[in-house]
Amino acid sequence: MHFELKTNQKKVLQSTSRFTILSAGRRFGKSTIGLLYLLNGDLIPGGRYWFLGPTYRQTRLIAWHLLKGMFRNQPVKMNETNLSVTLPNEAEVRLVGADRPDNLRGSFLNRVVLDEIAYIKPGTFEEVIFPMLGTTKPPGRALFTGTPNGMGPFKKYFDYGNDPNNKDWGSFHFTTLEGGYVPADEVARAKEYLDPRTFSQEYLGTFENYGGQLYYTFKQTPHTADLKHNPNLPIWITADFNKEPMVWEIAQIHDKRLNIIDEIYIRYSAKTHIAVAEFLKRYGNVTNKLVYVTGDASNNYESHRDYTTDYIIIRDALMEKGFRVVVQVPKRNPNINNRINIVCSLLTNGRLTISPKCKQLIDDLNQVESDNKGGKNKEDPARTHSSDALDYLVWRLFSREFFKQTIKQI
Ligand SMILES: Nc1ncnc2c1ncn2[C@@H]1O[C@H](COP(=O)(O)OP(=O)(O)OP(=O)(O)O)[C@@H](O)[C@H]1O
Ligand SMILES: [Mg+2]
Known part of the structure; x- marks a missing residue:
């Protein structure tokens, strides 16, 4: 050597x-x-x-x-x-x-x-x-x-x-x-895919403050815009199954860009079939009847939560109304730090846009902070659910690309 x-x-x-x-x-x-x-x-x-x-x-x-x-x-x-x-x-x-x-x-x-x-x-x-x-x-x-x-x-x-x-x-x-x-070209590639704070820490060796707003690259402009449902594209539903509140984000993918077009928000005593009914009210008559469903891990043994039946309720209710339904749910919820980094990276690179209809999600992106123990601060019970739903979807869609393109050498 x-x-x-x-x-x-x-x-x-x-x-x-x-x-x-x-x-x-x-x-x-x-x-x-x-x-x-x-x-x-x-x-x-x-x-x-x-x-x-x-x-x-x-x-x-x-x-x-x-x-x-x-x-x-x-x-x-x-x-x-x-x-x-x-x-x-x-x-x-x-x-x-x-x-x-x-x-x-x-x-x-x-x-x-x-x-x-x-x-x-x-x-x-x-x-x-x-x-x-x-x-x-x-x-x-x-x-x-x-x-x-x-x-x-x-x-x-x-x-x-x-x-x-x-x-x-x-x-x-x-x-x-x-x-x-x-x-240099490898470093340039990392810069393109990593969020700026992580890039600076990992490749420039700087000390970065991770306090404050977790989704720190989110800005009302340019990240929110009126987005219409595109009748030719399939719909993605991503769900957080908390009961008070329950939040679903409704999304479509257009040219490798993720558009969050709508939000279903049930504040108290939420039941999955009520959210399904609300979805059908808004989207029951769309022409493209393909729906992908993702969200909270189906079965999280650590906290003894089991959402398997919730996904079955969604699937069966939508199929009954003529939808083709693909359920794609992770076995375990992804690491919070990693999924937030990917959301921040998509925002920086102009690949994630949110409709002003998604009020809970926008509040989350603006307000959610760290709990300083590696998680999201949950002191405000209204917060974290819609951004969790977004994280799950982003993880499902982009994590492979993110890891493949950036940190090859780790
Ligand atoms: N003096 C050297 N001569 C030859 N190769 C070297 C030398 N220093 C580093 N390298 C090579 O550069 C690469 C990175 O080195 P090293 O693992 O020491 O870096 P590091 O900064 O500790 O990386 P990491 O951030 O992953 O911990 C390795 O493949 C290593 O073999
Ligand atoms: Mg080392």
Whole structure:
């Protein structure tokens, strides 16, 4: 394995700070730099050198192959269980996962890399790692590397490093392109498909604030417009089966663009057959009788909700009125973060338009915020249902395209 360092990688390795921070875009070469940092210079007899990642599994996946490659044909002992390499002078290089940070206590360290620091449990460095660096002579050093994820502790370390008063700390920031391992056209493609905030975080290595409006790319103009039902196209129904309220969004797809043309909203004690009746009142006489139905996962074991029968009610009632019905429902609801990113990306790229009739949906897109635990804030009981319905439809229609076209390299 041959490692010819690119200029920007060299700058990080040449850092003289005791604590060095590298915030960089995806595929910059962060993990590789991390390993080279550990092996840089002499490894002192009996010294300990750790490459620490968020979990044991992930760390093994990221770095074990690479580490073994770096020591190929050298007189070292490799231990596949410990993920360690022991040199003839008893210096040990080891991969470690921070699954349970407290289990890591009880050792000293000469040098450590905290890879993917944004995903390592907060406090791991201060409470567990830092004391281990204090008992060696000279005191141990650390490199923190990662692509940012929101505004957590990684941002704090990065800011320390940029403050000239903190003599021990030094920060570096590079974009994916500045790494030199991902071609410009691949980055341009990612920019086209990702929402701007995610693109900036992942490819420019910036710290983005994910608070506030979740569907942050939504703007009344240009994303709302009077949309008429197109009689030649099939209809999509996407449903959120909450009972108070129940919301369905009615959509059509035109030239790869998604138009949300209407909304059925039942505020209190909603029953699925009432929503079906409302749908038939509005669309019972359309000429194109093909209807696709999607929505909430049919059977969500975690919350013991089961909507199987609701989908059957819809299917049978519509078929009775001469519709052809295709029900396409996911087994599990998709991850919230991923589905919101796809909605935001469609909005940015002018592929999602919403009729002003969809009042609940527009309120959701304007108002829904994060609960800071990876979900939507549900304090207002009226909110989140219509945007959930939209998410499910968008996920069904565009997630494959999104993943295929963008993050090939992950
Ligand atoms: N010095 C180098 N010499 C040769 N190849 C390199 C070097 N540095 C990085 N690479 C290659 O670039 C790619 C990305 O490297 P690496 O996995 O270190 O990046 P990363 O920033 O940690 O990526 P991720 O964001 O996925 O964690 C890998 O295929 C790696 O082999
Ligand atoms: Mg990496």
